[in-house]
Amino acid sequence: MKQLMIGNEAVARGLYDGGCAVISSYPGTPSTEITECFSKFDDAYCEWAPNEKVATESAFGASLRGKRSACCMKHVGLNVAADPLFTMSYTGVNGGMVICVADDPGMHSSQNEQDSRHYAIASKIPMLEPSDSQEAYDFARAAFEISEKFDTPVLFKMCTRVAHSQSIVETREKATDVEKPYEKNPQKYIMAPANAIRRHPFVEERTRKIAEFSETSGLNRVEKGDGSKNFGIITSSTSYQYIKEVFGDTVSVLKLGIVNPLPEKLIKDFASSVEKVYVVEELDPIIETFCKNIGVDVVGKEMFSITGEFSQKTIAKAFGLSDKENVKVDAEIPVRPPMMCAGCPHRGLFYVLSKNKLTVLGDIGCYTLGSAPPLNALDMTLCMGASVSGLHGFNIAGGSETEKKTVCVIGDSTFMHSGVTGLINVAYNMSNSTVIILDNSITGMTGHQQNPSTGYNIKGDPAAR
Ligand SMILES: Cc1ncc(C[n+]2csc(CCOP(=O)(O)OP(=O)(O)O)c2C)c(N)n1
Known part of the structure; x- marks a missing residue:
């Protein structure tokens, strides 16, 4: 069936159809709708936790018990959840587990502009990154398979534009029989030093295997240009959409869906098929630095900003193309700063x-x-x-x-x-x-979510206050 969905709704649907039975989250723009949409499914469990660390640990507990689980948060929420995150990388999972994190380039509603990809690298956890709603759905399902296949939690990166833009999603049949039995396994799940020291080499080996997987996995793909331009672009997420809008099929593109670990051979092969390579990525030069480290000469942040959000316009401008030539979006949207509501206590x-x-x-x-x-x-x-x-x-x-x-x-x-x-x-x-x-007895700023002070749970049913 085909439906129009915002990215976050597509993630929720992908998680659900992928067999997710438990979600625990804390709200934060632009991630909140994933959990709100998931809460509409009656045969799966969904909750707001008091914070992101608690949410992540609750989802981990559900995974340990054998269910596919997820937690969702905004980028700064991952700072709060970082403690369990780094050690869950060592334990791995039982039921598949997905950690959705939504970045906010341009800081539409955030106190900083941090790039979550650093967490994937630092915690040695794979990270998927969709560029539209269909990919949000497909990648969410794929995330559970990768999680169980490689015994790892999977980070799932959204950003404001992909989270809140709408595009068509074709859904597939819901996965069944995905629950695993619980078996006691202290060596894997008790991360005291004697056990953790044995798990670290496993994590390194797992990263090597996932990097190999990402070379051929359909989640990364090369789109050959029509030959009219001799350069190629490596990109992901929303930047990919801007590139397509500016260049159409005239340019070759390596579109990455697995942003950690990155596919060395695929990048080298792509680079050798074109005369010059640009890396177009929002925020930090992560793909760019990787390329340079493996000896691939690329142009990146000397041409594209390290701060703020990109758009079709900024990309066209960076390549020296005039607005008229390429980009049809010329409306300047007025600034609408947030303010307290009339009557706010x-x-x-x-x-x-x-x-x-x-x-x-x-x-x-x-x-x-x-x-x-x-x-x-x-x-x-x-x-x-x-x-x-x-x-x-x-x-x-x-x-x-x-x-x-x-x-x-x-x-x-x-x-x-x-x-x-x-x-x-x-x-x-x-x-x-x-x-x-x-105490206005609601989580106001993120759009009125329940919390432990309100007396209601995410479904609106009475809860402990
Ligand atoms: C670590 C982290 N998680 C989530 C958010 C998103 N966020 C911003 S304000 C807020 C809560 C606001 O609720 P409350 O404290 O009850 O104040 P109100 O807006 O209702 O006045 C949240 C969840 C954040 N900024 N940082």
Whole structure:
């Protein structure tokens, strides 16, 4: 059956049709819809966890028990989940496990622009990256097969454009009989030093095997140009779409779907079939650096920006093509900065804090908007949970006069996510810190998800509060 789907819906459907039985996630733009769409399937389990580390560990537990499982988060969520991530690489999986992570080049709704591919390299976990909704569906299914075949969790990288653009998806029959039995295996699953030391060589060997697999796997492909241009382009994800829009079939393209580990021979063969090679990738020069390390001469970041999001226009411009020649999209979309909703209960509080000229350490949520004029009420925002722990340090450094004039603000979802441990530190190490929890009983900023303070679960059924 063919349907129009946004990328995130296609991932959800691909995971479901691939036999995923358990998803545990924490919301974060642009990843949230994967879990929201998956929650509509009645015969699979789906939950919001309090944070990404808990989500990842819950999905890991389900995999250990033998079910195909997944967790989803935004790029900064992977920082929170990094601790289990690196060691899950050593244990491998029982049921297939997929970790979906959505990057946000251009920072449409994020506090930084980090490139998740670094995590795949550092944790030695394979990473797939689709470029449209059909690939999002197909790759999600393939991710479970790769996970079980190579005994590894699989990272699944989305980005804002692929996550939120719509294209046609042809779905296939749902996978059946994918559940595995649970068998106790301490050498594989207890990562104490004596066992972990034996698993590390396994991880290295696995990376070598997956690299070999990626040479011939259909997830990477060469599209030969019609011969009118003598150069070739190595690319992936949304950059691939821009390349096609600018050049059509005139140029040869190596389109990568497995972005870690990268296929050395395929890249070398491709490079030797063209006169010059460009690497077009958003954010960090990861494919470019790999190419240079294996002795393939490529042009990359000296021509394309390391910051921000690409578009058809930026690609055309970098190649010296005029707008008229190539790119039809010429509408400039007006900037629409976020703002607090009319009637938002956060407004009054910020009015008072601002009026009293208090120092306010902020956190991540709708209340971050208290930093904007005319309120101008915030002094610091770093990452989720940092307001409470930061306030403690600020007060320790400043003493009692500082304590009287300083507060922090944090939302209910963010407090549950990682504020609570900071509060434990305030209590344990006894700073006289004033923590204001802005409890609007919803995860507002990411589009109204339930959380442990709301009394409802992801399906809207009553839950422990
Ligand atoms: C590690 C991490 N995960 C997820 C997000 C995405 N995110 C931004 S704000 C927010 C929660 C906001 O909810 P809450 O704290 O209840 O405040 P509200 O927006 O409702 O005022 C989330 C999940 C993030 N920025 N960082």
